[in-house]
Amino acid sequence: MKADRHERNHALAAEYVLGTLTGAARRRFETWMLESPRVRRQVWYWERRFQALNGAIPERRPPAVVWRKVRGRIDRPGSGARNLWWPVGGLLAASLVIAVMLFWPAAPAPQRFVGVIQNSQAEPLWVLEARSEDGRRYLSAQGVQVDAPADGKAFELWLLPRSGAAISMGLLPTADEEQAAALTEEHLQVLRRSRTLAVSLEPAGGSPTGQPTGPVLYQVRMVTL
Incomplete structure (x- = not known):
């Protein structure tokens, strides 16, 4: 040879x-x-x-x-x-x-991130899944055993970069409901780097400022499948 x-x-x-x-x-x-x-x-x-x-x-x-x-x-x-x-x-x-x-660049491999938000008793509240495949990017949240908050409040999900402001991913559903939010390529890049999301308690309809205004109740680190 x-x-x-x-x-x-x-x-x-x-x-x-x-x-x-x-x-x-x-x-x-x-x-x-x-x-x-x-x-x-x-x-x-x-x-x-x-x-x-x-x-x-x-x-x-x-x-x-x-x-x-x-x-x-x-x-x-x-x-x-x-x-x-x-x-x-x-x-x-x-x-x-x-x-x-x-x-010709290779087609990007499908990506999937999952995480389970739990309460202090380690009971699952929401199951989160982020996917990127076939040109589609989205983040879905499935309510497991969580009731709607009292006093007209709402649970809001935030994507936490390593540095900089939190990014709202929308309101979270209650038990037996599911919601999905579109992910931009920028969102996906943040998720790849930090893998961290958080849940805050906000007024009905979500934060009026675009940033968390109520207490941050839960955090979760996503894992890759």
Whole structure:
């Protein structure tokens, strides 16, 4: 195997994951993988990139006419000479895919955060779930065993950055109810960094100032699934 060159190795790793690296070349590359942690990392990189692409493309079954045309070309007399071009065509196709993948960012992997807000007796009050997938971002809250606060008050949920002002995520539901709020990309970035939300007691309809005005009753740290 030739000297370890970054760009060349990346191309070989991509061909290996695609399955277009075959025969003795594939066996040599597998031996090299056992010897080189760097080459193994390059293979893992391409496995993640192609897996993300696979998940972003909806599965579709080709029409039957396509298979008939492929079969007709394969079985056509004299096709043996044309078959000599198949390896060349395969390499060209692999090169095209590799070039596209180098400049086409991988689809973001789905993200999911969950948290349970509990009272002082460790009883669950709300179950929170934040999701980011298929271009949709939202934060949902499911009331478990919490009654509406007295005196016309409301429970309000806040996203707490590591620094700066709290961000309102809306009012929380009571038992057996569920509410959801849209998350912006900025909200999601804050959530990734701090993982912390809080609940305050506010006037009916929520805080009139855009910041917590009543006592902060609960906090929760979200975890990633």
